[in-house]
Amino acid sequence: MFPLPHLALKPREKLETGFLLPLRNIVLLPGVTLPVVAGRPRSVSVAESVMMTEQKQVIIAAVRPEAVQKLEKEEKAEIESLEELYPIATLAVVHKMLRLPVGPIQLIIEGQERVRIEQLLQTEPTYIVKFERLPNLTVEAAIAAGAQQQSIQALTSALKSLWQEAASLNPNFPEEVLTVLLNIESPAQLAYQTAILLQQEVPKMQTLLEQNDLELLLRQVLADLQKEIEVLRLRGEILGETKKEIDQQQKEFFLRQQLKKIQEELGEVDSEKQEIEELRSRLATANLPEPAEKQAKRELARLERIGSASAEGGVIRTYLDWLLEMPWNKTIEDNLDLQNAREVLDADHYGLSKIKDRIIEHLATFKLKRMARNEDTETEKPERHDERYSVGTVICFVGPPGTGKTSLGRSIARALGRPFERIGLGGLRDEAELRGHRRTYIGAMPGRIVQALHRAGVKNPVIMLDELDKIGMDYRGDPASVLLEILDPQQNYSFRDLYLDLDFDLSQILFIGTANDLSRVPAPLLDRLEIIELSGYSEEEKLAIAEQYLLPRQIEKAGLPANAVQLSTETLRQIIELYTREAGVRKLEQQLGTLCRKVAVRYASGETTPTIVHPEQLEELLGPPHFWREEKRKVSRPGVATGLAWTVQGGEILFVEAVLLPQGKDLTLTGQLGEVMQESAKLAYSYIWSNADALGIDVSAFKSNGLHLHVPAGAIPKDGPSAGVTMVVAIASLLTNQPVRTDTAMTGEIDLSGEVLPIGGVREKVLAARRAGITRIILPKQNEKDLAEVPQDAREKMEFILCDRIEQVLENALVRRQMNQPVV
Incomplete structure (x- = not known):
């Protein structure tokens, strides 16, 4: 808001009185003639009062944006104060008034000079203000103020040159307007006329009206006109390129028609007819299913009518190519020799005996299903179609990166003698990537499943769906939901790709999935998978x-x-x-x-x-070694315990550190712990406090001290319940002043009653402990069965202590000094 100068500071003789007409969305500049409409009662009264004066002069002021909103919302609202108007206005002369039979009054006004409104004297029934005339922006005044005459002349000349260029770029630009612009001698008048022709917003126009420096005014208008010319130039280039493309298409059409006539006169074969005949011949020998054949004939007839030279003809030709090249009925005979499969798996992978056994079981089931299908081919019922090839749920290899999940899929394909295709699902968010795009879209393509079948050339390849846990979901759909249909044997025998728009039988495909983290696989999809876990290697x-x-x-x-x-x-x-x-x-x-x-x-x-x-x-x-040979703590001290954790990368060891905070309060947790791990820490703290007497701990240690529990590597998020045992041991070690054995690591979930509950990932955790040089591991009693998964050499060289109570854990983890010696 511009400050209004106090009337006492102005000489009385400089102030004049006049009628005020406020206008919305219009800024009148000096020398510009515009039609305006007076519609509200006060504006109509101003117009009538002005026409009764001899000079017919009126002050035209623009309404501020916030006041415009008020006027637009309320039909009877009026301007009530100067704060609702811009103070710099234009003194204008009314040349003509036209009173319509019904509605507002139309005025033809011409701006004369700039004024500053000083005081609003009256609002009812008309607006009357006191105003002061502002100096005109003349070349002489600008030179007197320090401007260079050459600069003003150059800017004026540049404006006229730009208007000539603008007229050449716009064929609809009126010649008479250009003539008027080129004949204007006053630089200020040329700037104002330019601003009006550019049709800028009210705030921009008001800025130009308030400009007191002629050279700055010319520079501002010149910059705005240059931007407008750039837009005109770019528009012309775009229209030219579009016209050129259209002309080229028309030229090609006429040339093709002429070539067609010439070929008919010479008796030569029409290339387009030859293409149609070639497609018809391929269709006759393609052995398509009945629905696909009907669709292909219908599209071929359309192509023959419209021709392949048109844009739609190209789309139809591409669709027919996909339709004819898909392996609708082409299969490859499986090698179901289980001994050969065992030899292939042993040749490609070391160890993994249980996983290989599970794969052989899968292939054995597949072989028996095939034999049963061959026996019942003549009598099978249509409603049992989904059971013809199904071998149960789809197997999915789950394990850390680098454990051989993808290579196992390749080995299965090699053992069966089938083509192998891998579909990477990492980062997939658009369900059309799997289901295909409708042909109405530009650049439509079949989905990845159909593309994989097209590459394989048979309808029964081995397709690996890699990285199932990295599928995304956004506004383009949920790809995981499409996978439900693809993998479900109750549905996939009639999978419909949106591009082909035909049912395709996926039941003969052997699908194999892979994932690193099962927690990120959607539950409905996980229900259709049979999980085979690949643990880390020793x-x-x-x-x-x-x-x-x-x-x-x-x-x-x-x-x-x-x-x-x-x-x-x-x-x-x-x-x-x-x-x-x-x-x-x-x-x-x-x-x-x-x-x-x-x-x-x-x-x-x-x-x-x-x-x-x-x-x-x-x-x-x-280069230098990337890791130390051992990571276990070499020096034991109270308050530090070694735990075991499972991650997507495999097993890891982690340390839990506890310290007392004298005169502190409550439990402090650091190390970027997840919600489950924070709950384990609170459980450990509460258990130690509630059993302080049995553990030989003075309860006053809890009341007069706070406890800080920290898990190092704070930049890495950590979560899971299996650190509960480690936290109990760390806190008990601190409060009993008994260090934890450095050759011992532990894992297990706890509850408030002191039970040690089972956990997962035993094999990975044991291998991580062995890599760190740890020889003793404390495990929950219920995890004894999982030790069968641990490699034999690790079981022989490590000691496993199975506990079902926290007291047993403390007995085996702490280095006993003097029992029942409290820490105060």
């Missing part, structure tokens, strides 16, 4: 895998002879311990690939003698 298993699979593969990838790189068992063991820390073997393979590439450089330089890599050379070839 050190001995990694050693065997590296020797038998990884190293020979990396030597071959590097283009080296088979014996070019030789690694001793100790060298491989150090690579596993010091350069990788993972559940799978992907990082291990990357490190072996690095070694092979180092040797490849030597071979390429002419040194072709086999390279034997010794352990002491690893730092030179692979």
Whole structure:
């Protein structure tokens, strides 16, 4: 809001009195003639009063935006104060008034000069104000104020040149308007006329009216006109390109028609007819199902009518290609020799005996189903269609990265003799990626399932749905819901892709899923999967895998002879311990690939003698070790316990630290703990407090001290109930001043009654403890059965203590000093 100068500061002789006409959405500039409408009662009264005066002068002021909103909402609202108007206005002359039979009065007004409204004297029945005339923006006044005459002349000339360019870019620009603009001699008048023709918003126009510097006024208007010309130029380019494309299409059409006539005169075969005949011939030999054949004939007839040269013809031709190339009835005979399947799995993967057994069971069921189908082919009922090929739920491999989930799917396909197709679902959010796009959309394509079948060339390939736990969902749909139909044997025999718009039988496909974290797989989808878990590998298993699979593969990838790189068992063991820390073997393979590439450089330089890599050379070839050989604490002190955790990457050890806060209060938790882990900490705290007497702890230690519980690596989110036992031990160790054994790690869920409840991921946690050099593990009693999953060498070299009460855990975890010696 502009400040209104006090009337006492102005000489009385400079102030004049006049009628005021407020206008919405219009700013009148000096020298500009506009038609305006007076519709509200006070505005009509102002118009009538002005026409009765001799000079017919009126002050035209623009209404502020907030006041405009009020006037638009209330039909009878009027301007009541100067705060609702812009103070800088225009003194105008009314040239003509037209009174309509019904409705408002129309005025033709011309702006004369700028004024400043000083005081609103009257609002009823007309607006009367006191105002002061402002100096005109002349060249002489600008030069007197310090402006350069050359600058003003250059700006004026530039404005006229831009108007000439604007007229050339706009064929509808009136020539008489351009003539008027080019003949204007006053720079200010040219600027005002330019602003009116650009039709800018009220705040912008008001800024120009309030401008007291002629040179700045010209520069502002010049910049606005340049922007408008850029828009006109870009519009012309777009229209030109569009017209060129249309002309090219018309030219191609006429040329094709002429070529068609020439070919008819010469007796040559029409290429378009030849294409139609070729499609008809392919259709006759395609052996399509009846619905697909009817659809293909209908689309072929449409293509023959409209021709393939049109845009729609191209869409139809692409659709027919997909329709004719899909393997509607083409299958490949399975190799159901279970002994061959066992040999293939053993050749491709080390260990995983239980997983291989489960795969063989799956293939055995599939074989028996096939045999039963062959026997009942003649008598099978249509309603049992969904059971013809189904072998139960779809198997899904779940485990950390690098454990061989995808390669197991490839091995299954190789054992069966089927083509293998992988569909990556990571980050998939649009369900049309699976179900296809409707042909009404530009660039429509079939879904990924149909594309995989098209690539495989048969209707019974092995399709791996990779990364089921990384499917997303947004406004484009829920891909997981589409997967329910694809994987469900009760539905997938009539899967309808939106692009093909025909039912396709997916029941003969062997689907295999993979995931890292089952908690992120939607529950309805999880219900249709049979989970096969792949745990992490032990050190001995990694050693065997590296020797038998990884190293020979990396030597071959590097283009080296088979014996070019030789690694001793100790060298491989150090690579596993010091350069990788993972559940799978992907990082291990990357490190072996690095070694092979180092040797490849030597071979390429002419040194072709086999390279034997010794352990002491690893730092030179692979850099400093990435991990310490052992991660367990070397010095034990009260308040620190070692726990075990499961992550998507495999097992890990974690430390729980507890300290007393003198004169503190309550329990403080840090380390980015999740809700479940925070509840475990509160349970541990409450259990120790409630059983303080039995544990030899002075209850006053709780009342006069706070307790801070911390899990290091605070940048990593942590959650899960299995840290409850570790937290109890850490707190008890602190309050009894008894350290925890550094060779012992523990895991287990707790409750307030002191029970130790079972947990998951025992194999991964045991392997993580062994990697850290821990030899004793405390487990819940109910997890005894899970020790069968732990590798034999780990079971032989580690001690497992099974507990079902917290008292047993404390007895085996704490280094006893003097019993019942409280910490005060």
